[in-house]
Amino acid sequence: MSGLSGRPRPRQKWLRWLAVLGLVVGGGAISVPTAAAHPGHPGHEEAQAAPAAIPAGDYQQVQLALGSAELGEAMSLAVLPDRAVVHTARDGTVRYTDAAGNTKSAGKLDVYTHDEEGLQGIAADPNFQSNRYLYLYYSPKLSTPGGDAPVTGNAAAFEPWKGHLNLSRFTLKADNTLDLASEKVVLEVPNDRGQCCHVGGDIDFDAQGNLYLTTGDDTNPFESSGYSPIDERTDRNPQFDAQRSSGNTNDLRGKVLRIKPTAAGGYTVPSGNLFAPGTARTRPEIYAMGFRNPFRMSVDKATGIVYLGDYGP
Template identity: 30%
Template sequence: MNSRLIGALTVVVACSAVLFGCTDADTDTDKSGSVETTAPSSIPDSSVKAEAITTDLEAPTVVLGAADGTLLVAERAGNVRRIDPKNPDRSSTVLDITSDVGDLSGEKGLLGLATSPNDDELYVSYTRAADGASVIKTFPLGADGVATASGREMLVVPQPFSNHNGGNLAVDADGLLWLGLGDGGAGGDPYGNGQNPATLLGSMLRIRPTLDGDEPYQIPDDNPFSDGTTPNGSKAAPEAWAYGLRNPWRFTFDSATGDLWIADVGQGEWEEINHVAADDGLGEGANFGWNHREGTHPYTDDPDPADAPGDMVDPVFDYSHSDGRCSVTGGVVVRNAPGLPNLDGVYLWADLCEGRLHGLRPDADGEVTDLDLGAEVPGITSFGTAADGEVYAVSVDQNQLWRLTQAG
């Protein structure tokens, strides 16, 4: 375990990597010859400025827009706060599960948030104090927007190590809950979880929450492995939608197209961003390649390179750890944002260590151009979109909530 993974949220360091597993102790990080897949383009009318609107957060991990125009911000220790971006000095506590989270060693903590389509349930993803397992829990939200009762456990996934927990949550247009889980941690995927569709680790999960009855969730009939097997008859997890991921820290759905964007944190050389189109199956049953590949490149410590399948899905973009980069933070697709009129349809992303905003602009053929958006925000852990379309980000380096708008 790299020491950066232990102390980044108590003492700000270059990588702030405690949440991401951006480099593991057993990985060679001297990769100075690597270069980006695509050099970033700087387009003047796409430049962005970042305005800090609150600075009293404590290790924020998620920012999520609520239907009433407020923002929900998760703090790593287990608090969820509601902040009005028009009056950010006023905030309230929505949920406090600090006693459930407890242990913050490695990359543990409160890692994911989502709300039900009616905004009456709050879904949270966190690592459990007792054993480090990943827990998905749902809490009813009262009329005052505060979580009520003790919540209901939906899913518990044992974690063999304290890193690569993933944990991002999102609800799609059909009300299905998606969860991204890392490969279980350590370095190099020692248990081969990424290439094992029978485990929930290293996968994108897709379930239908049920608020009544004995079962906390259902398996959608159109999940690719809903019968518990792959097309070739081997065992598979019915909850899994896709696999072959190392640590899908952040993913998002395009509100206009339904496309899915997954930013997968790399090992020691390459970071990757995956894009699967809704009108092309949304990556159903896809194998994204880890641990045979890191980005589009063969993984240097692949235990069995000859066994790599031929149908692995390529990322739409990858970049190297040159120039001080270390860990990708996936963002959101800008849609009808009043403050970002020139970036409509652009997918925002950042690197945790580089601290500079980027955007991927897709063309009609599915190719992307990487835009250097100019703004510098160190240690971004999450992007979020408010109900009015405005885009925000949170960072751990300065414990701030940022509003992103067009510069000039």
């Protein structure tokens, strides 16, 4: 696929190159090499101590599955208490690899896969050992037309491409297959479909059991010459304007969301998010905002610090 410029869209092609989906287990903290001094700034290198080298033997690479044709676009994984791993592919497939390295299909969701949409993140409930809950973020099929949404038109022309993504809870059965009938849709994130890009979709928990979800800005960045995509023309597809999503306090896209799942399958909003519940023109689920494609995230359990990778310029 390409934009009007004719250049290919960088649809995270590295995912397609992922022939081996693996898990790297570390025995110590990860250090980042210290940057070299900038020219004209003498003494910079003296102000920062060099990190200690981490022995390669502290890490072990464990192969979970092999073969890009079989795996499709590998997206995310979660390690279970017994060291088994559940992992996702964008086509909707969930796979289960036991601690001995045996992999099987655990189930497949019926997903919408235009551009970057499909099945994204997966996470195990903090109490997985007793409740066997898994959380997945995906694009349900719905009745969305095939192909690309129009670039120009009016509201009626764009309406068929209105959709949403689901943050859903499923139960992993005793045979380690997904109970599709157990689905509880915890949260819907409305979006526009049929154009590129940015889904986000990583999931993690903090020590208090709060769930964090990253969401992309759902915006096409390829026709704004490298500048922020804020196209305000009235006949333009909304997907060319990130003001409606990542810059919007009343929208769930381009955000880090933080909620507290309930046993019934819903959620409450913990205190400390950006906007207090009831604040006009805001969503209380928003923990942080203004992102393009926050594709990967990790919550440090000990400190509550969120480490986030926002994809792209």
